[in-house]
Amino acid sequence: MEEDLKGKIIVDDTVYETYYTRKYINRKPINISDPNTIVAVIPGVIKGIFVKKGDRVTKGQPLLILEAMKMKNRIFAPRNGIIEEVIVNIDDRVAKDQPLIKITD
């Protein structure tokens, strides 16, 4: 066992000396997603932008076309609001979880 994997685990108020797994050490903290930022759910290319900064949008309104996996996926407004910022441009290649648009009230 490698020394750097040594650690402690507490279960029901009792401390146990143990070894961690690499996966456990490298785990990312969970971020509860920010409801005001729309992110890419899949890597792809921006093929259309229907809104600009300051536009008022209603829930379900199409905002972008994100082409991925041979499909022109439409990204819809998750709620009513105003476009605070359009972060991407046409033909931008985006990674998974990359922010695309910011919405505000």
Add this chain to the structure above:
Amino acid sequence: MSLKQKISDFFNRKKEIVEKTEIEAQSKQSKYGKMTARQRIEALLDPGTFHEYDLFVEHTTDEFGMDKKFLPRDGVITGTGEIMGYPVCIYAQDFTVAGGSLGLAHARKITKIMDHAMNLGIPLIGINDSGGARIQEGVNSLAGYGEIFYRNTRASGVIPQISVILGPCAGGAVYSPALTDFVFVVDKVSKMFITGPEVIKTVLGEEISMEDLGGARVQAEISGNAHFFAESEFECFEQIKKLVTFISWNNRKKPEPMLPAQPLEGRTITEILPNDNTEPYDVRDIIKAIADKSDFFEVQEYWAKNIVIGFIRMNGETVGVVANQPLVLAGVLDVDSSDKGARFIRFCDAFNIPLLTLVDLPGYLPGVDQEYAGVIRHGAKILYAYSEATVLKMTVIMRKAYGGGYIAMCSRHLGADFVFAWPTAEIAVMGPEGAANIIFKKEIESAPNPEEMRKIKVQEYTDKFANPFKAAANGYIDGVIIPDETREQILHCLLIGKNKKVENPEKKHGIPPF
């Protein structure tokens, strides 16, 4: 005591438990906007059909001052009744009695009603509202949980098991619902987790609210533990009633048929389907265009939305539908959607419900995170589930059916009884772009204008292979049909396939990749 006195003594004893505890329970539960166990059972079952058992059961613990505590019904109501005329066994934990905590007597009441459900071959419904193990009862309480889990597993695939989470359900207690077929949650009422926010904070330093950790929305959208999400307890009960009418009572029966009905007037499939094969559409519109009354009862509507599963009726008979959803993630198969699809297929197979598969997917989702998450082993679940299923299997390839996705989505090769394709179908090893880049690599690279040559070759491949006729020429599909003829064709298959009998080789059980 005279006969009259004995009867009146009985009434007094009953009143003490039924009426007195109900009044207390109502004042306690209503503070949290929750119904009492008794009210829940009455709201769910047909009026006047509930028959309660084990009213006078008491705990036998005398440690930690428990001998002085009287816990009416030991905190759980059990009995039988009817939902829309269908017989069911039911139990409901009472949070107002020692926090709905599970002691041995409490557990024995539950296991008794579970045994009833198994022996009688009728669905079991469990309403969970409990703080967890009754610590004063020590290992007896754990024994109680274990005996419930054991029965959940034994009953799996024999009778439908439904769990309703209407309060906290924490620690080991969550494993009973997890072993059952359908889990119902209600917004702001249901909470499920293995370790609560307090423990997570002290151990890991991560701060999270109970709602964000294990609330109804989390279970319905993120973890996939829940199958149905409702805004209120009443809406939840309506969902349960609807589900019960769609499924069979046990694995020896078929679901009860309803009166045949036509789909509602609306857009035809050819009107729903976009002209361009890269344009998405909502596959649920297609399902509704095929279903009786256009009624589609969707399961796990908010989780892994790239696959759509649920029940419809066709000429009154229940059919389980599995469909790729081009609207979300292009309809790809990934870790979660494979898991979701596979479990539903196995439910339908266990309870004699024919399967209709609607195919439109570019394949499995590429990505490091998917590979690390084990897309190989999760993706294999859907292959396993389809191959193992012996119910009538019907497949319609609507548009894309590429590569592993084509095989996985109930192809002929996995034992589909009927496979049809629309003229818009594209059945190939991969999409035209990818395929042309590989097959014509040399021609493209050595051409004076590679980009121009690439376009020509992509078109060449598209014309040749991006259609259903190669697969039809090999007999892998039974026919090419016009989209608007789909309902009629499937109705015919259901009629012809009514007495299908195929048996898996004799074995103790398979070893699916879960």
